[in-house]
Amino acid sequence: MSVINPKINNDNSTDNYVDHNYGLSVTNKHNKVQLNEMFVSIEGEGILAGTKTLFIRFSGCHLKCHWCDTKYSLSPTSGKSYTISEAKYLILQHLQPNIYKINFTGGEPLLQTRSLIALADFVKNELKIKTYLESSCFDWKRFELVLPYFDICKVEFKTSDSKVIEPKSYEDLLQNELSCLDISLNRSDKISFIKIVFTNSTTLNEVRDLLSRVFERPNISNLSGITLQPSYQFDSPSTKQILKIYDEVCSFYKDVRVIPQMHKLLGMS
Numbered sequence: 658m659s660v661i662n663p664k665i666n667n668d669n670s671t672d673n674y675v676d677h678n679y680g681l682s683v684t685n686k687h688n689k690v691q692l693n694e695m696f697v698s699i700e701g702e703g704i705l706a707g708t709k710t711l712f713i714r715f716s717g718c719h720l721k722c723h724w725c726d727t728k729y730s731l732s733p734t735s736g737k738s739y740t741i742s743e744a745k746y747l748i749l750q751h752l753q754p755n756i757y758k759i760n761f762t763g764g765e766p767l768l769q770t771r772s773l774i775a776l777a778d779f780v781k782n783e784l785k786i787k788t789y790l791e792s793s794c795f796d797w798k799r800f801e802l803v804l805p806y807f808d809i810c811k812v813e814f815k816t817s818d819s820k821v822i823e824p825k826s827y828e829d830l831l832q833n834e835l836s837c838l839d840i841s842l843n844r845s846d847k848i849s850f851i852k853i854v855f856t857n858s859t860t861l862n863e864v865r866d867l868l869s870r871v872f873e874r875p876n877i878s879n880l881s882g883i884t885l886q887p888s889y890q891f892d893s894p895s896t897k898q899i900l901k902i903y904d905e906v907c908s909f910y911k912d913v914r915v916i917p918q919m920h921k922l923l924g925m926s
């Protein structure tokens with residue numbers, strides 16, 4: 658499997674992350690983080706839907722999914738650049754009573770590996786608030802580096818109709834997602850669950866092939882859930898299609914849940 662080679666160092670130089678698979682080149686200035694937005698809302702996705710959550714949206718994502726609902730965050734220069742100290746202060750300013758967890762989302766938070774670690778470390782180990790990683794899991798090496806700073810990992814599997822990257826790289830993305838799942842499941846102190854967004858063109862064959870590979874994982878018994886997310890307002894599946902996908906996943910995992918994006922239905926951010 659080809660992987661990205663993150664260069665993490667502790668000096669004051671610039672970190673250059675070059676992704677040879679996707680022709681991606683992302684530069685992180687030392688001690689800086691590019692954030693798109695920060696807000697408190699109710700978690701609208703996944704097994705913890707309904708919990709009061711502080712969202713930190715990182716800028717930049719190279720995947721450009723067909724149905725991406727946060728296109729405004731895809732440019733690495735969207736939002737604003739902060740020093741790590743400024744970003745920590747911003748987090749403190751956004752804290753409210755009864756926040757259950759802080760989501761590190763995007764965009765793709767793994768692109769800014771070192772800044773992600775600095776902020777997640779602050780939240781988990783200084784503020785003692787649960788940390789939640791929302792990533793496309795495109796690079797298992799970066800995922801492995803950041804995992805110690807996260808309590809909850811949503812491992813997302815993209816189906817080919819998401820039209821991410823070039824089709825020739827799709828298998829590589831899938832391999833990285835499976836490896837991230839392995840790394841997360843390997844740590845029984847983490848909550849790991851799977852999210853799959855599907856559209857009206859997601860095929861049962863693809864779902865079956867994906868789930869067969871997922872359920873070969875050695876520590877799959879540590880999985881905390883599978884949520885199926887119907888694409889919203891974009892190639893949305895019909896009730897019949899939703900039920901077919903449900904039944905397919907159910908043949909592998911009985912506790913599957915179909916959870917639409919609650920925040921979209923409620924008109925919240």
Ligand SMILES: Nc1nc2[nH]cc(C(=O)O)c2c(=O)[nH]1
Pocket residue numbers: 698699700701702712727762763791920925926
């Ligand atoms: N309310 C709410 N819940 C969410 N769950 C995942 C989100 C995301 O964009 O990562 C999100 C979001 O943007 N808003």
Ligand code: SF4
Pocket residue numbers: 718719720721722724725726727728731763764765793
């Ligand atoms: S991985 Fe997420 S942020 Fe990136 S394009 Fe896809 S949906 Fe959008």
Ligand SMILES: [Mg+2]
Pocket residue numbers: 726727763
């Ligand atoms: Mg999202």
